[in-house]
Every structure is written in structure tokens, then in C-alpha cells.
Amino acid sequence: MATRKSAVRSGKKGGASKGVNRPAPRTEKTPRGSGAKATVSGRKAIPKAEASPSSAKDVGAKRSAPLAAYNAKRDFALTREPAGTVPRARGATLHFVIQKHSASHLHFDFRLELDGVMKSWAVPKGPSLDPSVKRLAMEVEDHPISYNTFEGTIPQGEYGGGTVLLWDRGTYEADEDGDIAALRSGLERGDLKIVLNGKRLRGAFMLRRMNRPGRAQWLLIKRDDEFADASRDIVAEFTTSVASRRTMESIAKGNNVWSSKD
Numbered sequence: 001m002a003t004r005k006s007a008v009r010s011g012k013k014g015g016a017s018k019g020v021n022r023p024a025p026r027t028e029k030t031p032r033g034s035g036a037k038a039t040v041s042g043r044k045a046i047p048k049a050e051a052s053p054s055s056a057k058d059v060g061a062k063r064s065a066p067l068a069a070y071n072a073k074r075d076f077a078l079t080r081e082p083a084g085t086v087p088r089a090r091g092a093t094l095h096f097v098i099q100k101h102s103a104s105h106l107h108f109d110f111r112l113e114l115d116g117v118m119k120s121w122a123v124p125k126g127p128s129l130d131p132s133v134k135r136l137a138m139e140v141e142d143h144p145i146s147y148n149t150f151e152g153t154i155p156q157g158e159y160g161g162g163t164v165l166l167w168d169r170g171t172y173e174a175d176e177d178g179d180i181a182a183l184r185s186g187l188e189r190g191d192l193k194i195v196l197n198g199k200r201l202r203g204a205f206m207l208r209r210m211n212r213p214g215r216a217q218w219l220l221i222k223r224d225d226e227f228a229d230a231s232r233d234i235v236a237e238f239t240t241s242v243a244s245r246r247t248m249e250s251i252a253k254g255n256n257v258w259s260s261k262d
Contacts, residue, residue, distance in 0.1 A: 066117050069141040079158050081150055094183075096196060097148045097169040098127065102248055103162040108235075110137060110220065112172060112194070114183055117142040123220055126167075126235040127201060131224040137207060139216035151243055153252060163252045166243040170198030175223075190218070199242045200234060203227030 097118070099109040108126040111118040121137035128135055151166045174182040175193035186192035190209025196202055204223035209216060222228055240247055 066115075067142055067144055070143055079154050081147065081154060093171055094173065094180075095145075095148060095169070096172045096198065098167045098198075098201070099150070100126075100165040100167040100248065101160065101162060102164075102252075103154075103160045108167060109140075111143060111148070113145060113148075114180075114187070116145070118145055118147060119187065121207070121218060121220070127205075127220060127222070129222050129228055129232050129234050130230040131222050131228050132230065134219040134221050137218040137220040139209075139218060149243070151241060151251065153254075163248050165246070165248050165251055166241045167238065168198045168200040168242055170196060170201075172196050172198075175204055193223070200238055 094113045096113065097111050099111070101107055101109050101122075105124065108123045110121045110123050110127070113119075120140045120143050122140050123135050123137045125135050148169065149166075151164055153163050154161045156162070172194050174180070174186070175195050176182075178186075178193070183192065183194070192207040193204065194207070195204050203225045204227075206219075206221045206223055208219045208221065210219065241251070244251075
């Protein structure tokens with residue numbers, strides 16, 4: 001399947017002159033919660049993004065801003081999840097990932113790469129290959145692209161505490177000969193049509209936003225094509241990781257156990 005191109009690309013030290021009283025340099029206080037925290041495996045935690053008049057000129061702050069909500073919900077001194085930063089444009093190919101996540105409730109996190117982040121939805125029952133089935137998909141905060149390889153456990157008590165398994169991954173593109181502009185437009189309109197090229201999910205899918213108050217709710221629907229199959233329960237059929245072939249149980253225990261089923 002063809003891959004579409006994306007558009008996703010001091011001077012000298014000052015001193016007081018003799019005979020002139022100058023005020024002492026002002027010391028800026030660090031806002032509460034914005035300082036760097038301890039590290040996990042040698043990684044420095046990312047400070048929470050803050051709005052300031054100069055932030056537009058600060059490249060680092062500007063690149064972190066799209067993931068401010070993600071960073072604010074996590075303590076990177078405690079969780080091994082990747083800190084949220086937006087990478088530089090890395091090429092035309094767009095990726096997707098689906099992570100099976102046993103948190104307060106078991107669900108599947110459906111993520112699509114767009115404009116340097118992973119647009120994300122929580123799908124309680126997971127995807128279906130039956131075009132007549134409409135699966136609820138709750139929109140959640142954008143995640144960093146580096147999250148695509150995360151598999152493991154999030155400490156209990158932390159946001160999303162539980163086990164995460166890489167259930168599917170691959171590339172995707174806009175449907176009907178669309179491009180990156182079509183993806184942005186579809187997301188804004190609430191009618192996003194895509195084609196997945198994954199290890200388990202393939203073919204045309206649709207995300208359609210419902211007109212409901214409060215948190216954005218969408219429907220994940222398999223479109224009718226050669227990959228549609230109402231007789232298969234794809235979620236029950238595959239229960240292991242596409243990356244490690246481990247089950248949720250072995251990931252939770254931290255065992256490097258390989259499963260022959262996949």
C-alpha cells in the first residue's frame with residue numbers, strides 16, 4: 001500500500017560603575033512544580049510547560065507545549081513512561097500504535113501520529129473487524145511519539161497505573177487519496193478516515209466524533225473492505241505483544257517469557 005507524504009516536517013559580564021547605585025539583579029523564583037525532578041534510569045524529568053511572554057521565542061519550550069497536558073499528569077521520577085517532547089520532523093511516513101492497557105479498567109489505547117505527537121483515544125472494548133460494530137473511543141491527551149515503544153508497568157498510584165502491552169503497530173495514511181491536510185481537516189471536523197497497515201489491523205477505518213457535551217467521544221468503526229470480517233473477534237484472537245510476544249500477566253511480573261501464539 002502506498003505511503004503518503006506528510007507535511008509533518010551574552011556579552012560581557014555587567015558590573016556597576018563607580019559612584020552609581022544599581023539595584024541588585026532580580027532573582028526569578030521557580031514556579032511550583034516546574035523544576036526538574038529526579039531521574040529514572042538516568043533520564044532527567046521534563047519540567048511542566050508554562051506560558052510566558054518569551055515562550056514563543058524559546059524553541060525548547062515551544063516544542064514541549066503540545067504535550068503539556070501529558071507531562072503535567074506524570075511524575076517521571078516514578079514512572080518509566082517517556083517524557084513528552086516533540087521531535088523534529090522525521091520523514092513522510094506516519095505511524096500508529098495500539099496498546100492494551102490494564103489500568104482502573106482494561107482498555108485499548110489507539111494512537112495516530114500527526115504533527116509530531118500521537119493523537120490518542122481510549123477504546124474500552126478494543127477494535128473490531130465488523131463494519132456494523134461501533135466502538136466507543138474516548139479522546140485523551142496527546143502522547144509523545146516515543147511512547148510508541150513503551151511496554152511495561154506504570155506504578156500503582158500514578159496516572160494510568162497498570163500494565164501496558166504493545167498490541168499492534170504499523171503505518172497509516174489518509175483514505176481516499178488524501179494527504180496530511182486531509183488528516184488535519186478530518187480530525188477537526190470529527191470525521192477522520194484512515195487506512196491502517198499494521199501487523200493485526202489492516203484496511204480502512206473511521207473515527208467519527210459524536211455530538212455530546214463534555215469530554216470528546218468518538219466511534220471507531222471498521223469500514224467495509226477486503227479486510228473486514230464480522231466472524232472474527234480480533235481482540236480475543238490476539239492476546240500477546242507484537243514486540244515481545246509476552247502476555248499481560250508476564251509483563252506485569254517482569255518475566256521475559258515468550259509465547260508461541262501470535
